[in-house]
Amino acid sequence: MEPNVYLPRLAKIIQIKEEVGGARAVKTFRTELVNGGRFDYRCGQCAMLSVFGKGEAMISISSSPLVKDFMQFSILRSGRVTAALHDMEAGDLIGIRGPYGNGFPIDDWKGKNLVFIGGGIGLAPLWSIVQTALLRRKEFGGLSLIYGARTSADIVFKDELRELKSQMPVHLSIDVAEPDWKEFIGFVPTNVLDKKPAPAGTIAITCGPPIMIKFVIKNLKDLHFEDEQIYTTVENKMKCGIGKCGRCNIGFHYVCKDGPVYSWAELRTLPQEY
Amino acid sequence: MEKTLAKKDFPQWVKKLTSWKIYLPKKDAGGRWNYAEADGEDVLETRQATLPPKTILFPQNEILLEFSKSRKGNAETLEVKEVLPPAEPTVVFGVRPCEAKAAWLLDEVFASEPRDIYYWMRRENTTLVGLACTPPPSDNCFCTSVEGSPHAEEGSDILLTDLGDKYYVRSLTAKGEALINAAKGLFEEAKPEDRKKVKAVHTESEKKIQRELKGARAVSEKLKTMFDSPFWDEEAMSCLRCGICTYICPSCHCFDINDEIIDTTPLRGKRVRTWDTCQFPDFTMHSSGHNPRPDKASRLRQRLLHKFQYFVQVYDKFMCVGCGRCITMCPVGIDIIKVLEKVRDHGA
Numbered sequence: 273m274e275p276n277v278y279l280p281r282l283a284k285i286i287q288i289k290e291e292v293g294g295a296r297a298v299k300t301f302r303t304e305l306v307n308g309g310r311f312d313y314r315c316g317q318c319a320m321l322s323v324f325g326k327g328e329a330m331i332s333i334s335s336s337p338l339v340k341d342f343m344q345f346s347i348l349r350s351g352r353v354t355a356a357l358h359d360m361e362a363g364d365l366i367g368i369r370g371p372y373g374n375g376f377p378i379d380d381w382k383g384k385n386l387v388f389i390g391g392g393i394g395l396a397p398l399w400s401i402v403q404t405a406l407l408r409r410k411e412f413g414g415l416s417l418i419y420g421a422r423t424s425a426d427i428v429f430k431d432e433l434r435e436l437k438s439q440m441p442v443h444l445s446i447d448v449a450e451p452d453w454k455e456f457i458g459f460v461p462t463n464v465l466d467k468k469p470a471p472a473g474t475i476a477i478t479c480g481p482p483i484m485i486k487f488v489i490k491n492l493k494d495l496h497f498e499d500e501q502i503y504t505t506v507e508n509k510m511k512c513g514i515g516k517c518g519r520c521n522i523g524f525h526y527v528c529k530d531g532p533v534y535s536w537a538e539l540r541t542l543p544q545e546y
Numbered sequence: 547m548e549k550t551l552a553k554k555d556f557p558q559w560v561k562k563l564t565s566w567k568i569y570l571p572k573k574d575a576g577g578r579w580n581y582a583e584a585d586g587e588d589v590l591e592t593r594q595a596t597l598p599p600k601t602i603l604f605p606q607n608e609i610l611l612e613f614s615k616s617r618k619g620n621a622e623t624l625e626v627k628e629v630l631p632p633a634e635p636t637v638v639f640g641v642r643p644c645e646a647k648a649a650w651l652l653d654e655v656f657a658s659e660p661r662d663i664y665y666w667m668r669r670e671n672t673t674l675v676g677l678a679c680t681p682p683p684s685d686n687c688f689c690t691s692v693e694g695s696p697h698a699e700e701g702s703d704i705l706l707t708d709l710g711d712k713y714y715v716r717s718l719t720a721k722g723e724a725l726i727n728a729a730k731g732l733f734e735e736a737k738p739e740d741r742k743k744v745k746a747v748h749t750e751s752e753k754k755i756q757r758e759l760k761g762a763r764a765v766s767e768k769l770k771t772m773f774d775s776p777f778w779d780e781e782a783m784s785c786l787r788c789g790i791c792t793y794i795c796p797s798c799h800c801f802d803i804n805d806e807i808i809d810t811t812p813l814r815g816k817r818v819r820t821w822d823t824c825q826f827p828d829f830t831m832h833s834s835g836h837n838p839r840p841d842k843a844s845r846l847r848q849r850l851l852h853k854f855q856y857f858v859q860v861y862d863k864f865m866c867v868g869c870g871r872c873i874t875m876c877p878v879g880i881d882i883i884k885v886l887e888k889v890r891d892h893g894a
Contacts (some may be wrong), residue, residue: 277660278610278803278817279628324613324624325815327805351833365624475683482836508838509830511803514660517822518800519829521848524856543773545838 277514280322280367282306288362291428297349298360298393298428299506300334302342303368312345314375315401316505316533320513321345321357322367329353330510330528333371334396336403341532345369346428372513373532376401376477376503385413387469389488391460391480392421395428397505397532398479406439413474418467420445420460424453443467461487464495471497479505482546489536499537506532506539506546522546548734549726550740551706556713559700560588562729563637565621566673569602570639571595581638589711590640590706594683594869598645598796599638599744603668604821610664610836611817613765629816631664636723637670644689646676648796650701654861655799664819676702679850680747681754684869688883691759694867696751707744711884714744757873759883762854762864765890766877769855772889778843784878785842789823791880792870793848797865811843824848850885 287302288502304310313319318332329351335344359367378401386405388398405412415543417440421427426448436442445456445463456463460480469476476497479490485504492502508520508527515526523542525531534542550558560568568584571593578595581602609629616623649669651752657664679687679696689695703722707714714736717723726733759765772778792798802822807815814846822829825845839845855864866882873881 274661275662276630276663278662278664280626282624324626324817325805325807325810325813327817328803337862354833364654365622367626386786481834482838507832509832511801511822514662515658516655516662516799517802518824518852519822521852521856523851524859545773545844 277369278512280320280369281311281356283343283366283368285360285364285366287363287518288360291346291430292426294425296426297358297424298346298426299349300337300344300346300429301357302344303366304342305368306365309341311371313337313343313371315378315404316376316397317373318513318528318532319343319345319368319370320372320510321353322369323353323356323366326356327353328367329357330372330507330513332397332400332505332532334399336400336407338404338407346399348393349538355421355511370513372528374530376505377534378404381475382411383413383473385474386415387474387476388415388417388419389460389476389478390417391431391484392426393428394478394480394484395419398477399429401477402436402492403448408424415440416443416469417441417461418443418445418469420447420456420462421461422447424450429518459487460484460493464488464491468495471495471501473500475503477503477505482506499540500535502536503535504534504539506534547715547721547726549715549717549742550709551713551715551733552735553708553711553713555732556590556648556728557588558588559732560584560639562732563588563725564726566637566725567634568637569599569636574724584639588639588806590677592640592642592677592679592681592683592708594642594871596792598648598676598869598871599641600645600648600652600796602636602638603649603672604656604665604799606821608664608819609816610819613813613815613817615813617812626786631667633667633671635777637673637675639675640867641674641702642679642683644687644694644700644869645678646701647689647694647698648673648701648867648869649674651797651857651861651863651865651867652799653701653826654863664855668693673703673725673760674701674723675725677704678705678707678748680708680751682751682756684870684874685756685866686873687755688757688759688870689868690752690755691760692864692866692868695748696755697748707747709740709743711748713738714740728745754814757870757883757885761890765886766858766864768849768889768892772892773851775845775892777879777892778847779881781888782842782846785825785846785880786878787825787827787845788877789825789840790875790877791882792823792825792876794871796821796867796869796871797853800829803822824852845878848887850882854886
């Protein structure tokens with residue numbers, strides 16, 4: 273009997289960490305399959321999470337594939353399924369199917385400098401590759417992170433970012449001034465212009481709200497990055513995850529299977545509908 | 547395998563197929579034609595059913611999974627069970643060749659890796675018996691403009707052609723042969739004069755198609771340059787976004803998946819797949835409220851581009867079989883042929 277692609281595997285939530293509270297709450301869920309461990313995946317791939325009785329949502333896997341015993345998802349409380357996930361507790365069971373999508377071509381980037389540019393929850397899809405690059409540190413040139421959120425409270429992975437500062441330059445920003453904020457004030461694309469990452473031998477990898485991605489790309493172009501040096505991971509509403517339900521397409525591409533990772537050289541040739 | 551079957555023997559053939567579940571176009575109480583189960587009074591007519599036989603291969607609603615929670619002492623367990631379609635051999639008689647061709651297009655989507663087992667089980671268990679259109683069943687038929695024909699064979703297991711007092715029976719697959727072998731005595735070997743007649747009937751039927759879209763491949767190329775054109779705003783102005791064009795379409799395959807709760811304490815429910823439409827705003831709306839296709843124009847464009855550009859780019863086939871249902875059924879008269887003609891002639 274061939275496998276049923278719509279049948280999720282049962283997984284247990286083994287740890288929940290609150291990243292951001294309030295109206296734009298973010299929690300990080302560490303999960304393991306009920307039958308142990310996790311399935312194999314690549315940096316930048318996604319998984320379809322089920323809360324039975326609520327439905328499914330496509331979420332990027334934020335842990336590194338080099339970490340073998342669990343899968344981690346950092347999730348913004350946003351729709352029906354993500355709200356239900358936020359209401360769950362450690363020990364609760366969910367469904368997971370996947371992995372889906374193409375993932376980052378990390379092996380093509382050996383010897384390059386990597387600059388990660390994230391906004392809000394958009395750091396989650398980048399986190400898998402940030403972690404992997406650190407674990408494979410010798411294979412890459414300089415690493416740096418430019419990350420911003422609406423307010424200081426909205427910054428995800430606060431503890432990890434503090435620690436990350438000892439391993440790579442981390443340039444944070446918030447949209448509007450706050451009394452104790454000492455770093456950049458303004459939008460992420462503006463911070464990119466301010467920090468001026470050098471394009472020579474560099475790959476820029478960005479994820480955030482669609483509007484942020486558009487302006488980050490524009491500004492990277494102004495800093496003379498070539499289209500082939502800019503990568504992003506896009507999202508669209510998804511139901512099947514395997515290119516059949518018909519809704520996540522950008523032109524003739526289905527983001528769930530042909531994406532979600534695109535170089536700007538590729539994405540710019542598609543209709544700008546995301 | 548090429549045979550003939552006396553028309554008067556058709557009901558006998560149906561009766562002999564005791565191990566198959568049988569559908570064919572029937573007139574319902576409201577006077578509409580639709581695919582319904584055989585009832586002993588079965589006659590084949592060249593009618594366009596309101597809904598294509600896609601409903602048999604890809605039902606409007608189907609259960610994918612069932613789930614239930616239970617409690618043993620303090621431990622909560624969750625059971626998830628797949629609900630596969632019944633593996634019952636099925637025959638659909640009197641399928642329009644364009645509808646069978648649509649199944650051949652759906653195969654590209656659902657049977658490509660990773661295969662959709664729900665569709666595939668039904669497809670494998672279903673034998674499609676096409677009936678060549680003589681004459682075309684709708685004034686809006688335009689199959690010949692989209693690389694089809696009133697006697698197309700793609701997707702069919704058998705193609706019947708009406709020769710007056712008998713059917714010419716061309717078996718195209720092993721599934722088709724099994725159906726003929728189940729009632730062997732009813733069929734005669736086709737004679738050379740039958741073959742000649744079939745050819746004449748087919749040629750004649752092509753001439754009777756009333757609508758035409760000239761240069762569909764050129765339209766496909768032209769669409770690549772029209773994405774950002776204000777053209778779509780104007781064309782979509784009258785659209786009521788009812789989605790009927792997609793629901794009655796033999797080749798539209800978009801679907802939604804949702805959980806339905808049967809009981810809450812303890813939780814018991816099912817995961818259901820339902821036809822969906824690119825014409826509804828919710829189809830693409832992110833949970834943030836952002837919508838990549840926020841208006842009627844972008845959604846009309848998506849329907850046409852999916853059928854005439856994107857699908858062609860990937861599979862080198864139109865995702866439209868030219869049945870004309872979307873033209874006939876649109877409450878405000880949006881006519882896909884006219885829209886595509888305007889695309890073709892745009893800026894010329």
